[in-house]
Amino acid sequence: MPRKIESAILIIFLISCTRTSFSVLYDTCCGTPSGDIYVVRKEKTSIQEYNVFGGYYESNYSRSPATRTSLMRMDTIGGKEEVAIVYPQEILWSRLEDLNISSNKEFYSFSYRETLYLLSFQDTSCHAIVDSATNPFFFPDGESLLFERGTGIYVYRIRDGTSSEFLDSASFPSIDSAGKYLCFMRDTFSIVMDLETGVEVFKDTSIHYPRISPDGSKVIGLRFSGELAIFDRTTGNLITQINLIGASALCPSRPSFVGNDMVVYRGYSAGSILKAIYLLNLNNKHTHILAKEFVTFN
Structure with missing residues (x-):
């Protein structure tokens, strides 16, 4: 067979070559x-085609939500x-953010494309409750939910389905x-307010995405350098700061308290574009990986 024909057949084969990938990803x-x-764990099977100029890419017909x-x-x-909940096939989310769980474990909430959803642990039904809203955070009684909308913080009352402004010119509530x-x-201030008196008892300009610990004793937040800063809420003093492994501006981690002495966040796996779930112990500054995303090919 002439060499030119062999080369043409090889190119056609490379262009038409496909492979199947299976991936496990974590949204939030x-x-x-x-x-x-x-x-939130996603499993996805997709078909990838090979392009001799660009390598493998996901085919248009297989670009779909998680399976x-x-x-x-x-x-x-x-x-x-x-497994706490497996969603029906018609509820195949992608890019979920801002997951929050009520303390009585009756409800949970997240934002999806800047729409706030409220869900129950008793079933897989979901309800879009507020448009153009993010960053939900449940009140301790589990009966109402704070969230960010526009330039203010609002409260959503679960039982009657009503909402109203809670605090103006504010964002990212906990x-x-x-x-x-x-x-x-x-603005640029991370603030803690005493809800009984309205007095600001903590104020700092060096962090963003602040969170208060469940016992109210500590405030954490991210520095623009990627470090996690931990403050004593009562004195306002910096306790320590810790480099977050895998944290990046391309993968905002928004750390969340686990009890009062641990923090969970999502970041990059070392040397990879895939993500991992990290757990940080604030007492000994030890970080370990709870789970990693992965992709396998057939």
Whole structure:
């Protein structure tokens, strides 16, 4: 067979070559005051075609949401996963953000394309409750939900389905387990307010994405350098700061408290574009990986 014909056949083969990939990905994660960790896990099977000029790429006809999406409960020791909810095939989320769990574990909430959803642990039904809203955070009683919308923080009352403005010119809310302190951002300030008196009891300009610990004693936040700063809420003093492994501006981690002394976040796996779920112990500054994303090919 002439060499030119052989080369042409080889090029046609390379262009038409396909492979199947199976991937496990994690969209978002959060901790709870009781020490639980929840993650949204996606499983996806897709067909990739080979282009001699660009390598493998996902075919247009296979660019689809996950084939299975689950809410997983994860332990803090070895990252063992336990299925909490498996969503029906018609609810195949992608790019979920801002997961938050009510303290009574009756409800959970997240944002999807800047729409706030409220879901129950009793079934897989989901309800879009507010448009153009992000960053949900449950009140300790589990009966209402703070969220960010526009330039303010609003409260959504679950039982009657109504919402109203809670605090203007504020964003990224969190609240301690006693419901005494509200943590939020206003302009460049991270603030903690005593809800009984309205007095600001903590204020700092060096961090963003602040969170208050369940017992109200600590405030954490990210520095623009990627470090996690931990403050004493009562004195305002910096306790320590820790480099977050895998954290990047391209993968905002938004750390979440697990109990009062641990923090869970999502970041890059070392030397990879895939992500991992990390658990950081604030006492000994030890970080370990609970779970890693992966892709396999057939």
